[in-house]
Amino acid sequence: MQKMFTTQLLGLFTRIMDKEAYSIEDGARLLAQASAGEGVIYIKGFGEMEGVVLEAINGPEPLENVRVLKDVADLKPIDRVLLFTRFSDDHKANEFAKQLEEKGISFVAVSGVKKTTEHHLPDVADVHINTFVLKPLIPNEDGERVGFPTLIAGLYIYTCIKFILDEILTEYE
Template sequence: MKIFDTQLKGLLQKLDQFEEDFEDASRMLAQSILGDGAVYWYTEEELDGIFLQTQMGTDAITKSARIEECTEAHPIDTALFFAKSGESEELRAALEKVAGMTTIVFAPKAGAATEGASFVIETGVTRGLIPMEDGSRVGEPHLLMALQAYYRLYFLVTEILEEYA
């Protein structure tokens, strides 16, 4: 657990290098919420926990829907993507579906699929954090890092929305 905690703290600190992106992305997201736009979510596998947070969590973001519900991309809308890879064809297709709106991608690393996104914030989870004796690695905290990123964005958006309340 000490190894996991140490490695996780390192990943959390690396999120600090995206502070400007978080601030700019939160302004765009707040504009969607204030300007009668929609907020769409794309999540992969266990990262679906992020969408559940946006819908049922105490700290939910209003006007949220799954990206599949988007029938037409409007410039006032924002789409958030939580992916386990910046190279996924599914991610690329989802980004293309919402071309024209603000897109915020959270992925371990930027990749070919993230080109053209408005913002790409790297979570840094590219492998397990704990080495095992057989050479494998365990403990890939994709959801944990995604929730951390979500809360950074959520707190900034909440602060902006309070100014306009």
């Protein structure tokens, strides 16, 4: 099972890179606007995706100029937000996104895109990056699907954003 899961993860990473490379780069550029200016990058995770926030703040290579977002009222127009959630139709994430939109705060959202008509994060985010994780990756012996790597995909996308953001900020200095 581990070998099959690893193969599927590699395929997922390849799919993200093939289909979302431009969005990842656009997202890093949007976030760089805060770091290059007087703003702050705020990060927010919903559910298990709070793991990405922990990595960005406390990991061995923390994101520069980043803070955990607790209250939209604290944001200034020059600030940028990086938001992670499991699915694009997550009610709490979409409520939060609407608050950002109403306040005029630019933000990058990362989620698995569900085909729904309401509460759709890609429609309100300035940049949306699809994790492509909508269901578990592999079948077990009982025929049920297991291995739902939302956090793994989120961490992969976060790391790609961080690489590009660091490059942009190095060139800016």
